[in-house]
Amino acid sequence: MGLWGPLSERYEIHLSEVVSDEAQFFESGEGRKYIDLNSLVEDGRITISCASIAAVKAFRDRFDLDYFSRLDPGEAESLTILLREEARYRFCSADAIVFKVLGNLGKSELCISLEMVFSQVGLGREVDWPYTEEFRKRYLQEGALDRIQDRGLRE
Amino acid sequence: MSLAEKLRYARERTGLTGSQVRERTGIGESSLSEFENEKREPSLSQLQKLAEVYRRSLSFFLSDEPIPEETAVMWREEPDNAGEIEARFLQFCERYHNLEVWTAEKAPLQLPEVTSDAGAFGYREASDLAMNVWRQLALGERPGGSLLTVLEEVCGVKVLHDTFEPTGNAACARSDTFGGAILLNTGSARWRRNHDLAHELFHLITWNRFHGSSASGILRPTADEEKLATSFTANLLMPAEPFRSAIERRAEDGKITYAGLYDVAREFDVSIESVMWRIHYVYGRGPSRSDETKAQIDAVKEYWHLYEERTEDTSPAKFPDRYRALAVKALRNGDISVGRLAEYLEISRQQAMKYLRREEAGIEEISFATS
Numbered sequence: 001m002g003l004w005g006p007l008s009e010r011y012e013i014h015l016s017e018v019v020s021d022e023a024q025f026f027e028s029g030e031g032r033k034y035i036d037l038n039s040l041v042e043d044g045r046i047t048i049s050c051a052s053i054a055a056v057k058a059f060r061d062r063f064d065l066d067y068f069s070r071l072d073p074g075e076a077e078s079l080t081i082l083l084r085e086e087a088r089y090r091f092c093s094a095d096a097i098v099f100k101v102l103g104n105l106g107k108s109e110l111c112i113s114l115e116m117v118f119s120q121v122g123l124g125r126e127v128d129w130p131y132t133e134e135f136r137k138r139y140l141q142e143g144a145l146d147r148i149q150d151r152g153l154r155e
Numbered sequence: 156m157s158l159a160e161k162l163r164y165a166r167e168r169t170g171l172t173g174s175q176v177r178e179r180t181g182i183g184e185s186s187l188s189e190f191e192n193e194k195r196e197p198s199l200s201q202l203q204k205l206a207e208v209y210r211r212s213l214s215f216f217l218s219d220e221p222i223p224e225e226t227a228v229m230w231r232e233e234p235d236n237a238g239e240i241e242a243r244f245l246q247f248c249e250r251y252h253n254l255e256v257w258t259a260e261k262a263p264l265q266l267p268e269v270t271s272d273a274g275a276f277g278y279r280e281a282s283d284l285a286m287n288v289w290r291q292l293a294l295g296e297r298p299g300g301s302l303l304t305v306l307e308e309v310c311g312v313k314v315l316h317d318t319f320e321p322t323g324n325a326a327c328a329r330s331d332t333f334g335g336a337i338l339l340n341t342g343s344a345r346w347r348r349n350h351d352l353a354h355e356l357f358h359l360i361t362w363n364r365f366h367g368s369s370a371s372g373i374l375r376p377t378a379d380e381e382k383l384a385t386s387f388t389a390n391l392l393m394p395a396e397p398f399r400s401a402i403e404r405r406a407e408d409g410k411i412t413y414a415g416l417y418d419v420a421r422e423f424d425v426s427i428e429s430v431m432w433r434i435h436y437v438y439g440r441g442p443s444r445s446d447e448t449k450a451q452i453d454a455v456k457e458y459w460h461l462y463e464e465r466t467e468d469t470s471p472a473k474f475p476d477r478y479r480a481l482a483v484k485a486l487r488n489g490d491i492s493v494g495r496l497a498e499y500l501e502i503s504r505q506q507a508m509k510y511l512r513r514e515e516a517g518i519e520e521i522s523f524a525t526s
Contacts, residue, residue, distance in 0.1 A: 017199065075494060
């Protein structure tokens, strides 16, 4: 799509180790295409970050088990890293549950939609619903509502 | 309990060796040994790979709590790799239950239950129980066609189709958390699966009667229990009146042709052997004529191949439609992530994303008001 260049010039891109392990390929109309993350990492265009098990466990312990279980391990690790480095990172996601968790934690400023990312680098384009700013805001609000109604957090 | 202890426990429970784990995760045996002996901690990425292979949630390993008592699985015949199959089955049950909780979708009807204080339980009781279940679940005159759907959609029984040996084998599990669950063999013919489904249903309903509510580990039904389950199955899948009517429509002078037996078996979606035993009981031939019925079955078996060649359905989907629908609903409600959906349905993330792009299809409405 020719997006890596402009994006990596403007942003530091970090991926959690679990997510990078999962991001092996994508499917296009021409079949399965493998993603060569190693070359992007070697070029310094992507940094792989990881969280210790103790840190993820501490993150997990902030939530009701039922709430934590809705996240996949890649997101759990990404959110753990995000909260550790919150002064530096913003989480770009298309997952409602990520926005809900951040809304619940009162950390709405730590996430960004892909639509906003594109806009900031001058690549304004139509994106699917989960990548929109409206999607992000909707689920941040739902997370905030969970917090008000005392759902999800243990603390 | 430490992470190391849980890692060892989970591996041993599935029956996997260090070398099998290496083949499936790429984690070397020496590293695995270090993790299990608390000499080194795995990275989260490694832990995730191990959790996937052991069919456990990440939370199982992150928790400091002792290992909860494992849900008992009842096998008719325990296969060699029972540990691995059970792990897949119980993971499915746990995930299915999670989806029900996250989407707040409860099954409308509870399975009936025979408790331990129900007194003597023999063939008469098994037959009565089948009739009660048949009526309560409104299975109709050909229950083989509706049993699976009713159990899944109405009673919330969790039915997983998996591939294992031997093919004529099935299992069930019951827990206070997820309710009843049945494991059927993908490799069995449809009418065989119908039989297994009804048979395992009997074990679920009478679980507490024969094994108590606190059973754990691997359970084997007793020989008597199996005979009662077979009686229940025949009564449930071939209710007496519709069955008698189907036989008599094809009989002449108290005789029915092999072709007629095949037609009845097809109509009720059961095996020809099941039909012949049902004739034995419905027409009151009694124990004294059992050998005669066995001889008749042996005679028909010679021609079995001419009649059992029913059009086989395609292999059943591994996951029930209800399970998949709940997973997609949870995603569209924003209750689970795309990655979670991909895991639960064993599909790629990109395939999972397609469900999200089609979100509108799930929320558009039609009106059915009459005015």
